Amino acid sequence: MADTRLMNVAAALREATDLCMARDPRVFVMGEGVADPKAIFGTTAGLLERYGRDRVMEMPIAENGFTGVAIGAALLGRRPLIIHQRVDFALLALEQLVNNAAKTRYVSNGRHRVPLVVRMIVGRGWGQGPAHSQSLDALFAMIPGLKLVLPTTAREAKGQLIAAIEDDDPVMMIEHRWVHYATGHVPEGYYTVPLDGPRRVREGGDVTIVATSYMLLEALRAADTLAQAGVQADVIDMAVPRPFRPQLVVDSVRRTGRLLCIDTGFRLFGIGAELVASVAEQALGSLAKPPVRLGLPDHPTPSTRALLTDFYPTALSIIDAAAELADVPVERIAGPREALAVELSKLPMDVPHPTFRGPF
Amino acid sequence: MTRTTTSGGAATVGDNSPLGLYRSMLRIRLIEEAIAERYAEQEMRCPVHLSIGQEAVAVGVCAELRRTDKVVSTHRCHAHYLAKGGDLKAMMAEIYGKAAGCCGGRGGSMHLFDDDVGMLLSLPIVASCMPIAVGAALALRQEGTDGVAATFFGDGSIEEGVFHESMNFAALHRLPVLFVLENNLYSCYTGLADRQPDRPLADLAKAHAMAAETADGNDLEAVRAATARAVARGRAGEGPTLLVFDTYRWREHCGPNYDNDIGYRTEAEFQGWKAGCPVERTAAALRAAGLLDEALEAALRRELGAEVAEAFDFARNAPFPAADSVKDHVYG
Numbered sequence A: 001m002a003d004t005r006l007m008n009v010a011a012a013l014r015e016a017t018d019l020c021m022a023r024d025p026r027v028f029v030m031g032e033g034v035a036d037p038k039a040i041f042g043t044t045a046g047l048l049e050r051y052g053r054d055r056v057m058e059m060p061i062a063e064n065g066f067t068g069v070a071i072g073a074a075l076l077g078r079r080p081l082i083i084h085q086r087v088d089f090a091l092l093a094l095e096q097l098v099n100n101a102a103k104t105r106y107v108s109n110g111r112h113r114v115p116l117v118v119r120m121i122v123g124r125g126w127g128q129g130p131a132h133s134q135s136l137d138a139l140f141a142m143i144p145g146l147k148l149v150l151p152t153t154a155r156e157a158k159g160q161l162i163a164a165i166e167d168d169d170p171v172m173m174i175e176h177r178w179v180h181y182a183t184g185h186v187p188e189g190y191y192t193v194p195l196d197g198p199r200r201v202r203e204g205g206d207v208t209i210v211a212t213s214y215m216l217l218e219a220l221r222a223a224d225t226l227a228q229a230g231v232q233a234d235v236i237d238m239a240v241p242r243p244f245r246p247q248l249v250v251d252s253v254r255r256t257g258r259l260l261c262i263d264t265g266f267r268l269f270g271i272g273a274e275l276v277a278s279v280a281e282q283a284l285g286s287l288a289k290p291p292v293r294l295g296l297p298d299h300p301t302p303s304t305r306a307l308l309t310d311f312y313p314t315a316l317s318i319i320d321a322a323a324e325l326a327d328v329p330v331e332r333i334a335g336p337r338e339a340l341a342v343e344l345s346k347l348p349m350d351v352p353h354p355t356f357r358g359p360f
Numbered sequence B: 001m002t003r004t005t006t007s008g009g010a011a012t013v014g015d016n017s018p019l020g021l022y023r024s025m026l027r028i029r030l031i032e033e034a035i036a037e038r039y040a041e042q043e044m045r046c047p048v049h050l051s052i053g054q055e056a057v058a059v060g061v062c063a064e065l066r067r068t069d070k071v072v073s074t075h076r077c078h079a080h081y082l083a084k085g086g087d088l089k090a091m092m093a094e095i096y097g098k099a100a101g102c103c104g105g106r107g108g109s110m111h112l113f114d115d116d117v118g119m120l121l122s123l124p125i126v127a128s129c130m131p132i133a134v135g136a137a138l139a140l141r142q143e144g145t146d147g148v149a150a151t152f153f154g155d156g157s158i159e160e161g162v163f164h165e166s167m168n169f170a171a172l173h174r175l176p177v178l179f180v181l182e183n184n185l186y187s188c189y190t191g192l193a194d195r196q197p198d199r200p201l202a203d204l205a206k207a208h209a210m211a212a213e214t215a216d217g218n219d220l221e222a223v224r225a226a227t228a229r230a231v232a233r234g235r236a237g238e239g240p241t242l243l244v245f246d247t248y249r250w251r252e253h254c255g256p257n258y259d260n261d262i263g264y265r266t267e268a269e270f271q272g273w274k275a276g277c278p279v280e281r282t283a284a285a286l287r288a289a290g291l292l293d294e295a296l297e298a299a300l301r302r303e304l305g306a307e308v309a310e311a312f313d314f315a316r317n318a319p320f321p322a323a324d325s326v327k328d329h330v331y332g
């Protein structure tokens, strides 16, 4: 692995953008803060100096307007990358994204294409509250014509962003900011990770766990603990919910008979709902137990941490759900579960990373 | 803040004497400085957007409003909330995430409201506040009152389409709305020149056949005078006004620190604005008029300091909301 470096997801995304801009002069970046000193949590750092203001374009606060501008430019063959510091701000651009980005290829009978990438960041933590921390992956996933990618590891995040920028269709990339801190080995140079559906991250035959984004990290932690109790989880990263390709999940459930889905959004009407439906449609007879979905409860996200103690799924809630699905007696899992619980209780529950000090 | 006791609905927000308004500005300053000082304790676990340096706009505008008039604010809402008479303890408890907070801890610092004093809402999404204020003005008129609605927002907010949608609607229906633009020259870490063409901001109102005024936002009396004319227009059924007040945010966009070193603005620029401190300017005017001396200033600071300390103690010691209340109020 001589050609890899240890870096976090934020740095990997920055590197991907840099490589794409160096390679293809049509690629340009638009967003509020892309050219400011904070550089979107570092993900655009140095790009202004390297490529100039014409390609690292600071935007007025006009999300729907500049998204339309990006689509117009994309129709003429430019390759815009839009970045929003919060998913919540991108809501103002839904009109352009849903009505134009998603439909223009279709409505033009295949003549037009919209090579647009929109990066959006989920702002969980530090009391961001109801309108600054939303995970709305499912909202984007439900629109045919938009692709959706949810990166988790640094190596893949880099390749997925490059693939998204190369893609001739509009790609939404939703980054959970707790994932930005996740480090991993990242190869040098230009490479892509295809945007073609889920992939297996851990092999097992007892229970199928499908997770996305930050919840994949929680699920992998859970899988380690489950393994200590003799339960082997088949862990699948639903990194690309759109295009929707559930086959790997369906096949896994055919082997395990048990399905647990976790994503970062609301439990109801979420990505898990679509997966459970697909499994029910295609492999109902394989299910040994009713499938389980974990996700956010049915209310907005309060700011105060006091109301968030049971809000987000954790490795512990994943362990509990998986153990029950796999018929593991409580005594068998109690020891390793408790050890993990002690470990987790040492960390504040409202920060993306132990080094985080607020305020945004 | 002492409230005047003139009859019910027509009561002003607070004490509009020169000293009363100075006191209101100083109070906001001291509260926000206390937040800045204690933020590092990591107990206020939500974003905070301080208005230090912008107090004259909040106090000058609210001085011309009645308690029953409505205010809708943004992420930077502390000063507006306090100037409109919002309860200090409820604000501090909200920032500390406590049950006694104005939102019960659900909103944090960007959602401050106090229904008792017409502080209707604060909204953290840029420009989201404007049409809400237009709607409040519509309701006030439908109710047959001569009330007005004011919405505060920054120079960045006027880049959103909804600014124009709101002005057009308000002008069309001659609604009693005050669009209060606090031009502090920056949207986060990006200066106006990188976001907008150079033109007088007040001209934006012309496109909607709306009245507009520009004034020095650090001059309390100038803010009051412009606001008074806008309120009179609104109450008389003559429609909305865009008020443009030039001012400056002293500390970082979000958080307690100074950030003149990170490269988007200069220390010299900051020092220039600091020299024109709105609180100090108001104090100087009072001193010149013989209304303030050192002893009175010291007494004021002592009194306000005690109030602020008490509010922080209250907020820090207040209980968190009960975990099982989290599901309440999703629907009625």
Ligand SMILES: Cc1ncc(C[n+]2csc(CCOP(=O)(O)OP(=O)(O)O)c2C)c(N)n1
Pocket: A032, A061, A063, A089, A092, B075, B076, B124, B125, B126, B153, B154, B155, B156, B157, B158, B184, B186, B187, B188, B249, B253
């Ligand atoms: C729709 C939307 N886009 C972006 C943001 C992020 N944001 C929060 S405050 C802010 C700057 C606002 O500038 P301005 O309106 O001038 O107000 P100021 O902060 O200067 O008081 C931005 C871009 C947001 N909250 N909402």
Ligand SMILES: [Mg+2]
Pocket: B154, B155, B156, B182, B183, B184, B185, B186, B187, B188
């Ligand atoms: Mg501003």
